[in-house]
Amino acid sequence: MRLEFLENGPIRVEGKRFVVRVGEKEEVLERPRVFLCRCGGSGNKPFCDGTHKRIGFQAPGGVLEVEGD
Numbered sequence: 001m002r003l004e005f006l007e008n009g010p011i012r013v014e015g016k017r018f019v020v021r022v023g024e025k026e027e028v029l030e031r032p033r034v035f036l037c038r039c040g041g042s043g044n045k046p047f048c049d050g051t052h053k054r055i056g057f058q059a060p061g062g063v064l065e066v067e068g069d
Contacts, residue, residue, distance in 0.1 A: 007061035010035040010048035022046065 004012040013036060018029040022045075035048040039057035042049045051057075 001066040003064040003066075005038065005059070005062040005064070008058050009052055010038050012036075020046065 002014055004014075006012060012033055014033045016030070016032065018031070018034055020027045020029065036046050037044075037048045037051075038059065039052040039055060041051035041055050041057070043051065
């Protein structure tokens with residue numbers, strides 16, 4: 001799995017199928033990527049809604065790769 005921390009923006013996660021659990025709610029997303037909020041301001045958490053641009057969020061970019069066993 002690869003997570004890309006976009007400079008001054010969200011976390012991009014690439015895949016095929018995502019299972020998102022928030023509280024009692026579970027949602028399955030069949031898509032090639034999702035963007036997760038990193039600024040804390042999104043009205044659609046855990047997903048990015050572009051708020052980082054409006055509030056001037058700044059953070060360096062980077063990559064986190066998770067390798068299997």
